[in-house]
Amino acid sequence: MNNTKLKSLLLKGIIDSDFLFLNQKSGKQLSHTKFHSKHKQVDITSLNLFETLKSLKQLVRSLKFIADTDNKILHIWLQNKQYLYILDLLLNKIVWDVDLSIKNSLVRNSSNKLKTQLLFLLDFPLKNNKKNIKRIFNEHIFLINKVNLKLEKNNWGSYKLYNNLENFKKFLFLFIIIDLVLNNKK
Numbered sequence: 001m002n003n004t005k006l007k008s009l010l011l012k013g014i015i016d017s018d019f020l021f022l023n024q025k026s027g028k029q030l031s032h033t034k035f036h037s038k039h040k041q042v043d044i045t046s047l048n049l050f051e052t053l054k055s056l057k058q059l060v061r062s063l064k065f066i067a068d069t070d071n072k073i074l075h076i077w078l079q080n081k082q083y084l085y086i087l088d089l090l091l092n093k094i095v096w097d098v099d100l101s102i103k104n105s106l107v108r109n110s111s112n113k114l115k116t117q118l119l120f121l122l123d124f125p126l127k128n129n130k131k132n133i134k135r136i137f138n139e140h141i142f143l144i145n146k147v148n149l150k151l152e153k154n155n156w157g158s159y160k161l162y163n164n165l166e167n168f169k170k171f172l173f174l175f176i177i178i179d180l181v182l183n184n185k186k
Contacts, residue, residue: 010056017173020047022149022164047162055161056177059145062118062159063181066098066143069116073099074182075141077124083171090175096182113140121146121158122174123165147174 014020022033022045033045066072074096078084087102099115119141133156136144144158147165165171 010053013173013176014049014052014056017169018167019163019170019173020049020052021045022047023166051162055159058159059161060177060181062143062145063178064184066116066118067182067184071115073101073112073115073117075101075103075117075119076122077103077119078122079124080122080165083122083165086171087175094179094183096179098182117141117143119144120178121148122171123148 023043033047066074076087078087084102091100091102117140119136121144124146142157144156145161146158147161147163149162149164152160163170165174
């Protein structure tokens with residue numbers, strides 16, 4: 001598939017998954033938001049397409065980096081118990097060449113320190129709790145991607161995708177991106 005076709009498929013996927021719309025009004029005007037509208041007592045916020053694409057490209061590059069290394073682990077943290085269950089069901093049918101840790105907390109494992117690790121936080125805010133941050137860095141997890149709506153003063157060197165995952169189509173869109181990158185044999 002050529003590069004132009006991939007870009008058009010990504011854009012179509014973003015539009016089909018309603019990835020650019022939030023079902024709540026953002027309190028402040030951010031570089032991530034484009035406009036706010038109220039229709040039939042529902043506040044809708046549209047995200048900036050270029051900021052969202054930039055964040056998605058950072059996520060894809062992080063996943064590609066993990067996919068290209070030999071000894072790797074992908075940590076996925078979720079607060080939503082339903083998404084944890086669905087992700088477990090989906091991953092039982094898919095085989096990736098990566099060790100997975102799908103939890104809602106950090107599990108200590110000394111063998112993980114020898115692996116290249118990516119922490120993917122879905123709707124799980126990385127607060128300014130220095131104890132948790134220190135624990136993450138002590139486990140040698142230096143590559144962190146987050147998806148949430150929290151405005152954080154300190155991003156701790158992580159990549160941020162400004163969005164919420166209340167809509168299942170958005171969660172499925174992110175899962176398909178992860179699957180496409182990790183299953184790419186190039």
